[in-house]
Amino acid sequence: MILRIRFLFFFLTATFFSYGQEGIPVYSDYLSDNYYLIHPSMAGAANCAKIRLTARKQWFGQDEAPSLQTLSFNGKIGERSGGGVIIFNDKNGYHSQKGVKLTYAHHIMFSRSELDLNQLSFGISGGLIQSQLDETSFGGTFDPIVFGSIQNDSYFNVDVGASYNFLDFYAHATIQGLIETRRGLYTDYESDNLRKFLLSAGYVFGKRENITWEPSILFQLFEKTKEKSIDLNLKAYKNMDFGSIWAALSYRRSFDGARYTTGNGVGDQKLQYITPIIGLNYNNFMFAYTYSNVTGDVKFDTGGYHQITLGINLFCKRERYDCNCPAVN
Numbered sequence: 441m442i443l444r445i446r447f448l449f450f451f452l453t454a455t456f457f458s459y460g461q462e463g464i465p466v467y468s469d470y471l472s473d474n475y476y477l478i479h480p481s482m483a484g485a486a487n488c489a490k491i492r493l494t495a496r497k498q499w500f501g502q503d504e505a506p507s508l509q510t511l512s513f514n515g516k517i518g519e520r521s522g523g524g525v526i527i528f529n530d531k532n533g534y535h536s537q538k539g540v541k542l543t544y545a546h547h548i549m550f551s552r553s554e555l556d557l558n559q560l561s562f563g564i565s566g567g568l569i570q571s572q573l574d575e576t577s578f579g580g581t582f583d584p585i586v587f588g589s590i591q592n593d594s595y596f597n598v599d600v601g602a603s604y605n606f607l608d609f610y611a612h613a614t615i616q617g618l619i620e621t622r623r624g625l626y627t628d629y630e631s632d633n634l635r636k637f638l639l640s641a642g643y644v645f646g647k648r649e650n651i652t653w654e655p656s657i658l659f660q661l662f663e664k665t666k667e668k669s670i671d672l673n674l675k676a677y678k679n680m681d682f683g684s685i686w687a688a689l690s691y692r693r694s695f696d697g698a699r700y701t702t703g704n705g706v707g708d709q710k711l712q713y714i715t716p717i718i719g720l721n722y723n724n725f726m727f728a729y730t731y732s733n734v735t736g737d738v739k740f741d742t743g744g745y746h747q748i749t750l751g752i753n754l755f756c757k758r759e760r761y762d763c764n765c766p767a768v769n
Contacts, residue, residue: 463539463569463597463616464528465508466638466660468690468715469494471673472728472749475767476514476524476543478638479612480563481603483545484522486768487760488724488753489515496730496747506532514543515755521546522563534577539569541599557761557768558606565599595621597634607763611641635663642673644764652677652764668695669711677766683721684766690715719749726751 469477474492476482492512499505508531514524524543530536545563573591601614617634642656658671675688692713712735719728730747760769 463537463567463599463634464510464526465530466658467496467508467745467747468671468692468713468717468730468732469496469510469747469749470640470658471675471688471690471717472719472730473721473726473751473767474512474749475612475640477510477512477526478616479601479603479614479640480524480541480543480565480599481545481561481601481612481614482767483514483524483543483563484516485545485547485559485561485603485605488756489513490751490753492749492751494747494749496745498745504533506530517544520548522561524565526565526567534574536572536574537569538572539567541565541567554759555762556607557763557765559604559768561603561605563601563603567597567599568594569597570594597621601638605765605768608644608765609642610765610767612638614638637661637663644766646764648679648764650678652679652766654764654766666696669693670695675717683723686719686721688715688717688719690717724753724756726753 464477466478470479472492472494473490474494476485476490477492477494490513492510494508494510496508497505498507508528510526510528512524512526514522517523522543522545524541524545526541526543527539529538543563543565545561548560549558550560551558571593575589575591596619598618599614599616600618601612603612604610614637616636616638621634638658638660640656640658642654644652644654646652654673654675654677656671656673656675658673660669661667669692671690671692673688673690675686677684677686690713692711692715694711697708697710713732714735715730715732717728717730719726726749728749728751730745730749732745732747734744763769
C-alpha cells in the first residue's frame with residue numbers, strides 16, 4: 441500500500457512538471473542564454489541572431505524515461521522587428537509530442553541611441569503540435585478504450601508575451617496556450633484548458649572586467665489546476681579574452697504538495713529541484729551542461745536529469761549596448 445501511494449505521488453508530480461505541460465516543458469533551459477525558448481517577445485531582441493540546440497535526458501538506465509530535444513533560431517527582421525522558429529520533440533514513456541512554433545516580435549526602443557538599452561518588446565508564437573499515444577504494446581484483457589495502435593492528434597495553439605529590458609534589468613511576462621484547443625486523444629481525461637502564465641525578472645550587477653552576478657526568478661501558474669512553482673536563480677559570469685565562462689544555480693519549488701504514507705504516519709512533500717549549470721562562450725559559440733536533481737524522501741530514482749546545450753551567434757552587430765545585459769548583448 442505504501443509503495444502504491446508513493447508511486448501515485450511521483451506520477452502526479454512528474455506529470456505536472458514534465459509531460460503534463462503541453463507544448464515545450466519549462467525546465468532550466470532558459471538560463472543557458474535561451475530566454476526565447478519560453479518568451480516569444482525575446483525573438484530578435486539581442487544584437488546577434490541565435491541558434492540553440494538542447495538535448496535533455498532523465499533517469500539514465502530507466503526504460504522509456506522522459507527526454508526532450510529542442511532546436512531554436514531567432515534574429516532581427518529589419519530595424520525594429522524579430523522572428524524565430526522552434527522545433528521540439530518530447531517523449532515520456534508511451535506518450536510523445538512533436539511540434540513547431542513560428543514567432544514574430546516587435547521591439548520599441550525608448551533610449552537616446554543604439555548604445556543605451558531601454559526596450560519594450562511584444563511577441564506572438566503560433567504552434568502546430570502533434571500528440572501521440574503508442575498502445576501497440578498494450579496487451580492482455582480487452583479494454584474498450586485501448587485501440588492497440590499508435591494514435592495521433594494535432595492541434596494549433598498560440599503564445600503571447602512582453603519583455604522589458606532597461607540597462608541591467610529585465611522582466612518578461614508570457615501566456616502559453618492562449619487558445620483553448622479540443623482534442624480527443626485522451627478522451628474525457630484531457631483538459632481543454634492548457635493555459636499557463638510565466639513571469640520572470642532579473643538584474644545583472646558587478647564590473648564587467650571582473651565577475652558579474654545575475655539573480656533572477658521565474659514564476660509559473662497553471663490556470664486550470666491553479667498549480668504554482670517558482671525558480672530562484674543565481675548566475676555568475678567571468679569575462680575572458682575569448683568570451684566568457686559562467687555558472688548558475690537554480691532552485692525550483694512547487695507551492696502545491698502531496699501527502700503520502702510513511703512507516704510512522706503521514707508525510708507531506710512539495711516538488712523541489714536543485715539545478716547547477718556550467719557554461720562557456722567561446723567567440724560566437726556557446727556550450728552548457730545542466731544537471732537537475734529532485735530532493736525529498738519520495739522520488740522515482742536517485743539519478744538526476746542531464747542536459748546539453750549548444751549554440752552559435754550569427755550576424756552580430758558591432759555596436760554593443762553599454763550595460764550588463766548578457767541576454768541582449
